[in-house]
Every structure is written in C-alpha cells, then in structure tokens.
Amino acid sequence: MAKNTALRTVALVAVSFTALAIAVIVLLGKHVITFQMALLMLVALLGLYLGFGVLIAVYRFTDKLK
Numbered sequence: 620m621a622k623n624t625a626l627r628t629v630a631l632v633a634v635s636f637t638a639l640a641i642a643v644i645v646l647l648g649k650h651v652i653t654f655q656m657a658l659l660m661l662v663a664l665l666g667l668y669l670g671f672g673v674l675i676a677v678y679r680f681t682d683k684l685k
Contacts, residue, residue, distance in 0.1 A: 636668055 640661060647657040 632668070636664070639664055 643652075643657050643660045643664070646652045647654065652660070
C-alpha cells in the first residue's frame with residue numbers, strides 16, 4: 620500500500636510541474652510575457668521543485684535515523 624501511495628505522489632508532483640510549465644509556455648505563446656520572463660519562470664519553477672525535493676528527502680532521511 621505504501622508503494623502505491625509513493626507512486627501516486629510522484630505522479631501528482633510530475634503532473635503539477637508539467638501543468639505549471641505548460642501554463643508558462645501558453646503565456647509566452649499568447650505574448651503575455653517575454654521570452655526572458657518565461658525562461659526565468661521555468662528556471663525558478665525547476666529550482667523550487669528541486670529545492671523542496673531535496674528538503675523533503677533530507678527530512679525523510681533524518682526521520683529514519685531517529
């Protein structure tokens with residue numbers, strides 16, 4: 620059961636990242652934002668997901684040490 624929950628969580632994170640990236644690309648396509656702004660938003664989005672992923676991984680690792 621725990622493996623299924625972990626897989627569902629990973630799928631949800633992947634879908635949310637993809638949806639936000641597509642939203643930025645759509646805004647770029649409609650000329651609401653510039654190319655530089657879209658690139659900055661995508662890099663920031665990637666940084667947020669990677670940063671929080673590392674924080675969660677470290678938290679889970681330290682929790683198992685106790």
